[in-house]
Each structure stands twice: as C-alpha cells, then as structure tokens.
Amino acid sequence: MAFGDTPALNRSREVPATTQSGYVMLLVSLLLVALAVWLFIGAVAPDPGVDGLKMASALITGLIGLLALCGFYMINPNEAAAIQLFGAYKGTDRTEGLRWVLPWLSRKKIAVRANNVISDKIKVNDARGNPIEMAAQVVWRVTDTAQALFDVDDYREFVDAQIEAAVRSIGSRYPYDDIEHLEVTLRGNHEEVGAELRVALIERLAVAGITVDECGLTHLAYAPEIAGAMLRRQQAEAVIAARRKLVEGAVSMVEMALDQLSKNNVVELDDERRAAMVSNLMVVLCGERETQPVVNAGSLY
Numbered sequence: 001m002a003f004g005d006t007p008a009l010n011r012s013r014e015v016p017a018t019t020q021s022g023y024v025m026l027l028v029s030l031l032l033v034a035l036a037v038w039l040f041i042g043a044v045a046p047d048p049g050v051d052g053l054k055m056a057s058a059l060i061t062g063l064i065g066l067l068a069l070c071g072f073y074m075i076n077p078n079e080a081a082a083i084q085l086f087g088a089y090k091g092t093d094r095t096e097g098l099r100w101v102l103p104w105l106s107r108k109k110i111a112v113r114a115n116n117v118i119s120d121k122i123k124v125n126d127a128r129g130n131p132i133e134m135a136a137q138v139v140w141r142v143t144d145t146a147q148a149l150f151d152v153d154d155y156r157e158f159v160d161a162q163i164e165a166a167v168r169s170i171g172s173r174y175p176y177d178d179i180e181h182l183e184v185t186l187r188g189n190h191e192e193v194g195a196e197l198r199v200a201l202i203e204r205l206a207v208a209g210i211t212v213d214e215c216g217l218t219h220l221a222y223a224p225e226i227a228g229a230m231l232r233r234q235q236a237e238a239v240i241a242a243r244r245k246l247v248e249g250a251v252s253m254v255e256m257a258l259d260q261l262s263k264n265n266v267v268e269l270d271d272e273r274r275a276a277m278v279s280n281l282m283v284v285l286c287g288e289r290e291t292q293p294v295v296n297a298g299s300l301y
Helices: 021-045 054-071 144-149 155-173 191-210 222-262 269-285
Strands: 072-075 079-085 087-092 099-100 106-111 115-118 124-125 131-142 209-224
Touching: 021 072, 021 099, 054 155, 072 079, 072 106, 079 144, 087 144, 106 144, 115 155, 124 155, 131 155, 131 191, 144 191, 155 191, 155 209, 191 209
Parallel strands: none
Antiparallel strands: 072 099, 079 087, 079 106, 115 131, 124 131, 131 209
C-alpha cells in the first residue's frame, strides 16, 4: 500500500446461519433425559450394588440432554438472531419459531420491523441565512443485521444522529419560502424536499445496514427571534405581488377599452384626452375604494 493510502473499510455482510428446528431438538433432548433417568434406575435397582457402567452412561446421557436444553431460543415475527462463536460472526437466523443451535454459540437478537421516529426540533439556517426550525418523521428498518450490530456502535443512536445531519443539510440547501415561486422552497415543495431527504438518509444509513421507507418534514417554521419580522415581510411581499397582478390586469383592460373605442369609431380622442381617459380608468380599476362617477352633461370638448 502506497504512503498516504487508507485501508478499505472491512464491512460486515449478513449471511444465513446454520441452525436447527427447536421442536425436533426439544424431542431429542427430552428423550436423552428420559434415557438418562432409565439408565440411572437400572444402575441402582437390581441389587444393593451399583452398576458403574450404567451409572456413567446415565450421567453422560443426562448431561448431554441438559446441555442441549441450553441451545434453544425463540424468534418472533420480524425478528432475527445473529449467531456468534466466541465473538466471530457465524450468520443470522431469520426463521420464526423455536430454534436451536449448539449451546456454546451465542445469540444476539435484533428487530427488523419498521421503526417510526420523529426527530427533535432543530434550528437551521436556510439558503438565505434565515434561522428556521425543522423536524422530520422517518420510517426506517434494518435490512442487514450484521452491519447494524457490528459496523456501528449503537445503530439506533446512529439513526438519530444521521437524521439530524440530513435535516440540517437539506434545510441549508433551500430557502424557506419564495413569494414569486421561481425556485424550490422548503414550504412550497414538501414532496420534492421529502424525496431528497429520503435519498440522503438512505446513503447515510447504508453503512449500518438500514434503509428508509418514507420520510417527510413534520415541523417547519421561522425561529422565534425573527418570526414576527418575517411575517411582516411575507405580508408586504404578498401585497406587492397582489398589486402587480392588479396593475397588469388594469393595463390590459384599458388597452382593450381604447382599442374597442377606436375600432368601432365610437369616439375620436386626441393624445391629451386619451391620457386623461387612461388615468381615469386606472384610478377606477386600481383604487381600493369604490369610485364616485361624475356625469358630464355638456360637450366633450
């Protein structure tokens, strides 16, 4: 290996374990114990003397039967057991029910069912530098038991830490809101942001053998210290946007009115009176209050 190169991470991979049905082995264990009892009775019953061979056979058979009882364990639905031999990983058993392995093999159970986590509210600076509060809901499950148990210290704490890191990353990548709807925002594009958050979490949690089924933001708000100011800013931006739409509509209506008057030869207006008519129409169309008409009973000029 050249100087400066880093060794590749030796990651675990789940493999099936070699185990036995617990029901069959339970029958075998009971038969061994019964045989040991029968040999013991036969060793002491015939006469006052003790048959040493039968006694030894009874003790050995009983010890084997009792030792076999130590190899039983139960696997519930959506549960698995990692089998180890003196610390070495020997495989994972996912078969439900009563199971059996050699007594000196240890079993470490792990749930593979779906887990629902709602993260704590964290403060993040969005793409425009505004402090906001965010929280996410994530549904995750273990897909590789070997990686979850042996490649990270505590896979549940690892999930919580990676959720917080992913939420911070997504929150700083987009602005909280955009009144003009020209860019992706946290508030206006929930599905897109949630999908990107899921992809980021899957990449982060792959090292622990964990996948994410679904996720999304459950809390999104400006931080309390700027919430009031940002609310006034949103209101001002909304008023400006509404005014812009109102003016655009009024201009188009004035243009249509002048075009129709000229096209149908209703009245001929010079530039001065055309400007006055435009001014009056704009006041009528853009005013916030109802206008009071003034009727001219005399000549137009």
